[in-house]
Amino acid sequence: MAKVYPNYPAIDSSACSGSPPSLLLAGDGAETVMTVWRKSLLFNCKGFTVFDGKGNLLFRVDNYSSTSNGEIVLMDASGKSLLTVRRKRLSLGENWLIYHGDEAAKPRFSVKKHVSILPSKELARMTASRGLGGRPSYSVEGSYSQRRCTVFDGLRRPIVEVRHKEAASGVALGGDVFRLVVLPGFDASLAMAMVIALEQMFQ
Structure with missing residues (x-):
């Protein structure tokens, strides 16, 4: 079986909160390619584990309860809360x-x-809240369930893609x-927060 998580460190199950990251950061000229695994590394949890191109743990989502699907926290490798995705009531x-x-107040998107x-x-549309850089809007098109979808900005430029991943042998x-x-x-x-929302909508 292909190795999905080559370099993940030991994980402390007690998540800690910290200062949130800024959004829509400028890149360094190269695309970011991540491997997303629909599995938590913690026992008896549902969630996601995300690795960077070098196999290092980048993000994690650990849902401790099946009733917590209305609120899902995206954390960094150490367990610090980065973004929270909540279903609108x-x-x-x-x-x-x-x-x-x-x-819990003032959603960003x-x-x-x-x-x-x-x-x-x-499939879906992501819109920024009022007061965030002219309220940019993004369209998600394709099929999330088939892992083939693209996010376009307001000028129809592709900015995020979900793609199939193949093992080194070429097997999906x-x-x-x-x-x-x-x-x-x-x-x-x-x-990744957008992927979490798509997961709730289409899985």
Whole structure:
């Protein structure tokens, strides 16, 4: 079996909170390629484990309870809260809000599932909250369940892609392991928060 997590360190199960990261950071000119594993490294937890291109643990999501799906915390490798994804209550349609750290007020982005009686490539749309750089909006198109989807900015430029991942032998690893590719200029943690929202909508 292909090795999914080559360099992950020991994990402390007690997560700690810290200062939230800035969003929409400029890149260094190279795309960020991550491997996303739909599995928590902690026993008896559901979640995600995300590695960078060198096999180092980058992000983690550990859901301790099956009833916690309405609030999902994205953490760094040490367990510090980066972003929290919460389902919006009393909303028409499926709508998820993204907050800095573990804050409970002033969401930074919303991700809303696209619903239409007409054929459409769009799966969802992520929109920034008021006061955040002119309220940029992003369209998610393709098929998340098949691990083939792309996020476009307002100028129709692809900025994030979900792709199948293959082992060195060329054999596909299945839907539980996939690549998340983030182009320069977009924040990798925000891209992963978007994946968390898509997971809740389409799995």
